[in-house]
Amino acid sequence: MPELSEPHDVPTHVDADWRRVSPKYVVVEVVGSIxxxxxxxxxxxxxxxxxxxxxxxxxxxxxxxxxxxxxxxxPRRVRSIAYRLRDDDLVFRRGIMFQRQVAVPYGRMQLVDxxxxxxARALGLADLKFVxxxxxxxxxxxxxxxxxxxxxxxxxxxxAETRRAGL
Amino acid sequence: xTVGPPGSARATTGIADGQWHRLHPxxxxxxxxxxxIAILGFVIANLRERLVEVFIPVFAPDLGDEFDERFxxxxxxxxxxxIGGIVMNGLVGWALAGVAVVIIxxxxxxxxxxxxxxxxxxxxxVEVRSGIVFxxxxxARLDRIQGINVARPLFARLFGAAKLDVSVAGQSGNVQLSxxxxxxxxxxxxxxxxxxxxxxxAKAAGAxxxxxxxxEQGEAALGATAPGETALGETVLGETAPGETALGExxxxSQTPGQSSAAVAGRVGxxxxxxxxxxxxxxxxxxxxxxxxxxxxxxxxxxxxxxLGGAVIWLIVLAAVLAVGVxxxxxxMLFSFIPALIGLASYSWSRITQSLRYSIAGTPDGVRIGxxxxxxxxxxxxxxxxxxxxxxxxxxxxxxxxxxxxxxxxGHSLSANRESVQRxxxxxxxxxxxxxxxxxxxxxxxxxxxxxxxxxxxxxxxxDGGFEPAPxxxxxxxxxxxxxxxxxxxxxxxxxxxGVLVRGLVLVxxxxxxxxxxxxxxxxxxxxxxxxxxxxxxxxxxxxxxxIDEVRATAAFDAVAKEAVERAALDTSHHWGAANG
Numbered sequence: 001m002p003e004l005s006e007p008h009d010v011p012t013h014v015d016a017d018w019r020r021v022s023p024k025y026v027v028v029e030v031v032g033s034i035x036x037x038x039x040x041x042x043x044x045x046x047x048x049x050x051x052x053x054x055x056x057x058x059x060x061x062x063x064x065x066x067x068x069x070x071x072x073x074x075p076r077r078v079r080s081i082a083y084r085l086r087d088d089d090l091v092f093r094r095g096i097m098f099q100r101q102v103a104v105p106y107g108r109m110q111l112v113d114x115x116x117x118x119x120a121r122a123l124g125l126a127d128l129k130f131v132x133x134x135x136x137x138x139x140x141x142x143x144x145x146x147x148x149x150x151x152x153x154x155x156x157x158x159x160a161e162t163r164r165a166g167l
Numbered sequence: 168x169t170v171g172p173p174g175s176a177r178a179t180t181g182i183a184d185g186q187w188h189r190l191h192p193x194x195x196x197x198x199x200x201x202x203x204i205a206i207l208g209f210v211i212a213n214l215r216e217r218l219v220e221v222f223i224p225v226f227a228p229d230l231g232d233e234f235d236e237r238f239x240x241x242x243x244x245x246x247x248x249x250i251g252g253i254v255m256n257g258l259v260g261w262a263l264a265g266v267a268v269v270i271i272x273x274x275x276x277x278x279x280x281x282x283x284x285x286x287x288x289x290x291x292x293v294e295v296r297s298g299i300v301f302x303x304x305x306x307a308r309l310d311r312i313q314g315i316n317v318a319r320p321l322f323a324r325l326f327g328a329a330k331l332d333v334s335v336a337g338q339s340g341n342v343q344l345s346x347x348x349x350x351x352x353x354x355x356x357x358x359x360x361x362x363x364x365x366x367x368x369a370k371a372a373g374a375x376x377x378x379x380x381x382x383e384q385g386e387a388a389l390g391a392t393a394p395g396e397t398a399l400g401e402t403v404l405g406e407t408a409p410g411e412t413a414l415g416e417x418x419x420x421s422q423t424p425g426q427s428s429a430a431v432a433g434r435v436g437x438x439x440x441x442x443x444x445x446x447x448x449x450x451x452x453x454x455x456x457x458x459x460x461x462x463x464x465x466x467x468x469x470x471x472x473x474x475l476g477g478a479v480i481w482l483i484v485l486a487a488v489l490a491v492g493v494x495x496x497x498x499x500m501l502f503s504f505i506p507a508l509i510g511l512a513s514y515s516w517s518r519i520t521q522s523l524r525y526s527i528a529g530t531p532d533g534v535r536i537g538x539x540x541x542x543x544x545x546x547x548x549x550x551x552x553x554x555x556x557x558x559x560x561x562x563x564x565x566x567x568x569x570x571x572x573x574x575x576x577x578g579h580s581l582s583a584n585r586e587s588v589q590r591x592x593x594x595x596x597x598x599x600x601x602x603x604x605x606x607x608x609x610x611x612x613x614x615x616x617x618x619x620x621x622x623x624x625x626x627x628x629x630x631d632g633g634f635e636p637a638p639x640x641x642x643x644x645x646x647x648x649x650x651x652x653x654x655x656x657x658x659x660x661x662x663x664x665x666g667v668l669v670r671g672l673v674l675v676x677x678x679x680x681x682x683x684x685x686x687x688x689x690x691x692x693x694x695x696x697x698x699x700x701x702x703x704x705x706x707x708x709x710x711x712x713x714x715i716d717e718v719r720a721t722a723a724f725d726a727v728a729k730e731a732v733e734r735a736a737l738d739t740s741h742h743w744g745a746a747n748g
Contacts, residue, residue, distance in 0.1 A: 088732040097689055103728035104682040107735055133577060134681035134702035164734075 017084040017094075025143025026078045028119045030071050054167045062113035081143050088163065090130070090156070102139050107163035108132045112153045116146070128152060178305035182351065183288040187296070189327045190284055191346045195277040195334045197320075198345055203273065228672055286344050288355070290362060293333050295342050307335045307342040313577045314533075316546040316590060317352050324349075324543070331355060334576075348584050356547060360532035363549065392651075450460035460526035468569070471521045472596040473515050475563040522595040529604060532610045536593055546590055551738065552576055553609045554679045554703040555657070555710055556627060558602050560670040570602045570625070571595055574609065575706025597627055610676055615617040617674075624672040626662045633657070634664055635723075638692050641714040652701070652710050656726060659734045661701060663712045674708050675701050675712045677727060678734035685724045687717070699723055 044060035047053045073096070081094040093101040113129040120126060120142075126149040130139040144152065182188055196204075266404075276299075284297040294306040316332040323329060328346035335341065347355065485504055485609045492500035523540040530547070537545030537634040564570070572594035594605045603621065606614050612620055623632025630636050634653030641649040653664040656677075663673040682702045691697060695719035701710035715723065 011627070057715070069513045089728055091728070098686070099688075099692070100684060101724065102682055103724065103731075105680075105728075105732045105735060111742050132681040132702070133704045135705050136684075136700065136702045137682040155441040163732075 008138070012072050018084045020079065021081050021083075021141065021143035022079065022125055022145055023075075024123045025081075025120075025125060025160065026075050027080060027123060028117065028125065028143060029074050033067055033071050033120045037063055041067075078143065081142065090139075090143060093152060102137065104130055104132060104137060104139055105163065106159040109160040112151050112160075114153055126150075130156075175408060175515060177498065180605045182355055183362060185287060185289040185503060187285040187287045188346060190286070191326075191348055192281060193326050193328060194346045197323050197326060197328055241362050248271050248656050253601065286358060286499045288362070293342050293344075293359060295344065302606070305342050307333045308501050309359070310423070311335045312359070312549065313552050314546050314548045315356050315359060315399065315588075316544060317540075318542070318544040319357060320542045324541075329353075333359065337601060338531075346632075357532070360547060360549065360594055365470065365635070383541060384449070416716045454654045460528050461608065462527050462601045464522065464525045464526070464593065464596060464601075467525065468567075468596055471567070472564065472569055473522075475567075476518075476561065477564065478511055478515050481507070485511070518595075521589060525595060528592065529606065529608045534593075537597070537690045543591070548576065548609075550611075551679075553676070555611055555701075555708040556606065557681070557707065557708040558623075558672045559666075564596075564668070565670070568598050569596050570599060572602055572605050575703050576596050577704040588707075606674070612658075613660050613674060615674070616660055617662065620655055620657065620662065624653075624662050625670070627653075627664070629653075633714070634662075644690065644696070644714055645693060652714055654715055654723060661710070661727060663701075663710055665713060673708060675703060675710045676734070678738035679703070680727070680731040680735075683724060683727045685720050685732065687720075697721075699727075701727065 030081040040063050041060045044056045044063065048060065076096055077094075080096050080099075082103040083093075084091045088107075089103045091101065091103045093099065108134060109130055111131045113131065114125045114126050115129060124146050125143050126146045128141045128144055128149050130137065130141075189615040190475040198328075223748045228641055251417060253259060279299055280297075283299055284295075286293070286295045288294075289307070292306040292308045294304065296302065296599050312335055314334045316334065318330045318332065319328070320330070325347055326346075327349045329349045329352035330343065330345040331347055331352045333342045333344075342356075344352075355435060375611050376469060383461050440568065464689075488504055492504075520542075521538055523538070524543070525536075525538040527534065527536045528536075533547045533552075535547050537543065551578060553574050556572060557574075558570045560570045571592065573591050576591070593609065594601060597605070599622070602625065603614055606621075617624070618632075619633065620632035623634055623661070627634070628650040628707050630653075632655075634655045638651040639649070641652065645652060648665060648667045650663055651667055651670070653662075655662040659677045661675045661677055661680075663671075663675075665671050665673075680701055680703065684700045684702065685697050686700065693715070696715045697713045697717050699712040699715055699720055703710060
């Protein structure tokens with residue numbers, strides 16, 4: 001890193017520790033899974049009882065089992081979501097079966113987006129999405145407490161300004 | 168930094184003066200009108216017999232009996248025979264008037280759309296205003312320009328016109344100036360690039376002896392241009408409204424004395440000569456580029472590579488189908504494959520004509536790549552715009568040592584648009600030496616930094632050239648390619664080597680890396696492997712290393728993340744002019 005001038009490039013929040021998202025985010029994921037699998041199971045049951053399709057029942061049971069396993073693992077999956085603000089970039093990781101770790105330099109962030117779904121809003125949570133010039137970056141930190149998401153967004157925007165690089 | 172000798176007409180076209188200008192008068196015709204003419208031609212060709220039949224009785228009254236007979240045959244069925252209906256009911260005059268109104272309306276629409284379509288080039292941006300009812304105003308900021316392309320489709324070339332396409336970062340954010348006079352397009356490109364390079368107009372004026380303010384400078388330059396290149400003013404802006412621009416006035420002044428027929432004939436002759444000259448001229452303007460292209464592709468190689476490309480597989484499939492069809496005497500089978508055959512032939516033909524007359528050369532304002540036999544196109548990539556480069560070699564190309572090179576550039580989206588796909592191919596087919604030369608232009612410093620690793624990346628395997636090979640257990644996932652797969656990061660260039668059937672070498676300048684990811688699913692975790700992906704702007708090149716040892720992956724991830732930040736901070740190539748002085 002070339003020497004940058006002092007005051008603004010030593011952000012207060014930079015730390016070496018991984019930060020976790022709010023444990024309440026488990027609820028958002030569980031509700032999402034229940035609704036998603038519920039719709040599929042309902043459709044299959046209708047096909048079974050009204051359409052007299054024997055196979056539909058088995059598929060419905062399989063979907064239910066998968067949904068239950070997913071929901072049981074949800075707390076671990078949410079615990080695996082973590083991000084870390086380093087001097088020059090943000091590192092994000094998630095996943096237990098399919099693990100993914102991404103590093104995004106602050107200077108590459110084109111925009112920082114906050115989105116809030118209905119369940120997340122009820123719990124006071126928000127998702128923070130980072131967009132770079134590369135579509136594949138796809139970094140979304142879910143389940144941040146709303147105030148923290150706002151604060152983080154402002155800090156990241158300020159950081160991106162100081163580290164701004166050309167395209 | 169200057170392009171061409173100072174003070175020459177080339178140095179500035181006078182158009183880049185911040186004033187609004189109009190496009191080539193034939194623009195609407197070239198843009199959409201050809202389709203209209205084709206439709207008209209189709210209609211007329213189909214109705215010709217009818218019309219001749221109909222008009223015979225009008226011009227030859229002797230045949231009146233037949234006319235009456237036909238009148239009795241017409242049974243008021245407008246839908247089946249509208250022309251008959253028109254004639255029988257004595258509406259010919261009205262019909263002709265209607266056709267005339269439509270034609271006048273179309274011509275007026277063309278004229279209006281040409282009047283309303285204006286562009287200007289300021290120190291900040293290239294702007295285009297267009298539309299009659301729904302006005303649109305697009306502007307491309309000069310410092311965001313990712314490339315400038317000049318395309319000359321066959322019809323436009325016959326008119327001596329060219330299309331200038333300024334591509335900026337962002338999906339489909341291109342600003343198009345279609346169409347301009349051919350010579351003007353090249354000059355304008357040089358102007359835009361000079362403005363974009365960070366060297367301000369003041370500097371350019373300092374280089375030229377006439378250090379006058381910008382607007383006046385434009386006029387002065389035009390005065391100098393007018394005698395030599397009257398056709399330029401005439402074709403481009405001759406029909407501007409009186410007093411609209413200095414250009415129009417200068418042109419009008421130069422036109423008045425030469426009204427005698429001899430002068431007109433002379434001018435027509437000159438125009439024709441100029442058109443022919445433009446048509447046959449090499450794609451790279453000798454004033455703007457070193458005359459020698461660094462790569463020359465022989466015609467035989469273009470044809471050979473196309474024949475041995477993906478087309479050959481389809482040809483074999485088709486031949487097999489035809490053989491089966493003939494053997495079993497199922498003739499319908501033959502006919503059903505005729506469209507496929509036509510498609511194949513047209514694909515091969517377009518690939519060959521697109522790749523002919525290929526040239527690539529470095530200029531102070533970036534790399535210029537030109538190609539095309541009938542419809543020509545050339546693009547200029549300013550320095551520091553290339554985000555990823557991939558050299559690939561298909562199995563059948565291997566005996567000949569042929570490679571093709573593609574790049575990722577911001578703004579060239581993955582759209583199905585053939586033109587933009589074509590633009591990402593910077594070398595249609597070339598030898599390893601050609602790849603090296605092209606690489607020298609696209610990523611200066613990459614080839615020396617990689618050294619022998621470049622050859623190892625193209626043809627090698629295992630630990631050749633310092634590559635980090637994939638461990639043996641990767642064979643479970645990539646049974647054939649695992650020996651080829653390798654990773655190297657040296658001097659800010661990341662190299663990914665992969666593929667057996669289609670050999671590939673991806674180079675990513677870390678200075679322009681957007682982000683980096685390391686991923687592993689259950690299978691890779693069992694084998695203690697990971698995959699590494701370098702995220703660049705969208706394009707045909709995907710910089711993914713499919714397998715790498717888990718521990719090495721973490722090390723590579725950290726190294727790349729750190730290096731990317733450092734290189735990005737040091738990189739100044741996107742303000743190339745400012746860096747030079």
